[in-house]
Amino acid sequence: GQxxxxxxxxxxxxxxxxxxxxxxxxxxxxxxxxxxxxPGEGPVLLIALYKAGELTSNGRLTxxxxxxxxxxxxxxxxxxxxxxxxxxxxGPSGIRAGNEKLTFGTGTRLTIIP
Amino acid sequence: xxxxTQTPRYLIKTRGQQVTLSCSxxxxxxxxxxxxxxxxxxxxxxxxxxxETQRNKGNFPGRFSGRQFSNSRSEMNVxxxxxxxxxxxxxxxxxxxxxxxKLFFGSGxxxxxx
Numbered sequence: 001g002q003x004x005x006x007x008x009x010x011x012x013x014x015x016x017x018x019x020x021x022x023x024x025x026x027x028x029x030x031x032x033x034x035x036x037x038x039p040g041e042g043p044v045l046l047i048a049l050y051k052a053g054e055l056t057s058n059g060r061l062t063x064x065x066x067x068x069x070x071x072x073x074x075x076x077x078x079x080x081x082x083x084x085x086x087x088x089x090x091g092p093s094g095i096r097a098g099n100e101k102l103t104f105g106t107g108t109r110l111t112i113i114p
Numbered sequence: 115x116x117x118x119t120q121t122p123r124y125l126i127k128t129r130g131q132q133v134t135l136s137c138s139x140x141x142x143x144x145x146x147x148x149x150x151x152x153x154x155x156x157x158x159x160x161x162x163x164x165x166e167t168q169r170n171k172g173n174f175p176g177r178f179s180g181r182q183f184s185n186s187r188s189e190m191n192v193x194x195x196x197x198x199x200x201x202x203x204x205x206x207x208x209x210x211x212x213x214x215x216k217l218f219f220g221s222g223x224x225x226x227x228x
Contacts (some may be wrong), residue, residue: 031214040221040222041221041222042118042204042206042219042220042221042222043157043204043219044219045216045217045218048214048216050214088157090157093159101147101159101162101170101172102147102149102157102159102217103159104149104156104157104158105156106156107156
């Protein structure tokens with residue numbers, strides 16, 4: 001089946017630093033999604049990408065859909081304490097081309113060091 | 115507009131028992147998906163229901179089942195619980211009628227099997 005590998009697995013940064021993480025797939029995705037999960041909560045959609053090469057921003061977050069359609073990147077600029085959490089990439093893998101059946105990446109845990 | 119509501123929030127069961135988890139989607143959403151999240155396996159898709167019919171299914175044993183009611187509320191059931199079923203069970207809802215729809219997750223039910 002499809003697998004999504006995220007790196008790094010965890011990051012320890014200081015407030016104000018920029019963050020970069022990526023996600024690679026063994027197969028092509030037509031949609032890339034980035035989610036953030038806070039402790040004790042469900043994932044929340046941050047950014048959705050629908051076209052190879054697409055670059056999309058949401059505030060301090062920027063994500064890119066790789067041109068090979070097998071990877072995606074998420075950058076966070078000037079990190080703040082509320083950025084702490086686990087970031088997941090995801091892509092649809094259902095029979096329909098909708099987003100109801102998602103394959104999730106392994107996650108990148110972001111910790112901010114005081 | 116109320117978000118996705120999952121009950122109960124926490125559950126403790128013993129091996130061999132069965133459990134039923136409930137999910138109320140966002141009003142107007144007809145698709146409900148279920149995911150299992152464990153530290154070792156990450157987020158894994160269980161199944162998706164749309165208009166009371168299972169539309170997508172993941173690779174879980176038959177002990178995991180679900181259903182959807184006419185008001186789009188969904189339940190999932192796990193029979194003959196095993197220690198490895200301890201996990202956070204997440205429900206997500208969407209309109210379910212088009213491409214590239216956003217999935218909205220609930221806060222999950224944390225199941226512990228002793």
